[in-house]
Amino acid sequence: MKRETTPDTCPAAPALRAIAGRWKTHIIYLLGEEGPVRFNAIQRRLAPVSPKVLTSRLRELAKDDLVWREQEETIPPKVTYGLTDLGREVHEVLKSFDAVGRKFDSVAPEEKS
Amino acid sequence: MKRETTPDTCPAAPALRAIAGRWKTHIIYLLGEEGPVRFNAIQRRLAPVSPKVLTSRLRELAKDDLVWREQEETIPPKVTYGLTDLGREVHEVLKSFDAVGRKFDSVAPEEKS
DNA sequence: CGGGATCCGCACGGATACTG
């Protein structure tokens, strides 16, 4: 098995890897700000994410115990996702990124030739 | 050009993308904890990162104004990297991830059959 | 010493179509 052998320089690395990627932070934010949300609602809010990718990310977040999944086997089915306690913690920390985050919008402006 | 059209659900997304990847957070941590460091020192501390990758990440961080680069055109050359003010801010926020970060070490335990 | 050049593998992400 490909051990990552990542240096211990940054203790936050595992947590950051767990929320890395194009959609995960948006998912956490959405669930954190608006409480439990159903699959289709998430997909619409995070458009243009594809169902495959969204499912994949939600499963990963669930595996890392950041979100929970509640399924009603009705017809039509109804699946709801929400933040766990750990997920809520992450959401809080994420919010502390907002202030510094805004400063990035003005940086790295396309170098056009 | 492939516009990202990412939803505005998570304001922290740009900042997080700027520090995403396997090495960037480690770089920020290293520079933040130990002040300006020379290239070779960084590479040794973050082993087994390759020089190409390290250079690439450092350049990206510099472009995003998280680190600065100081080059002395001596022989042998001497290049030193350090955190900018913005980089230091990010380092601080990163540290707030440590507490919650530790909880991830115990999660996602190998599914062994 | 601090890179650049080149080649490569893989995981993430995307598009489209189909299903219980």
Add this chain to the structure above:
DNA sequence: CAGTATCCGTGCGGATCCCG
């Protein structure tokens, strides 16, 4: 409604060698 299945493009990260 909430996914799966399939195919594919791209970019990150890695390995190795070479250069000013």
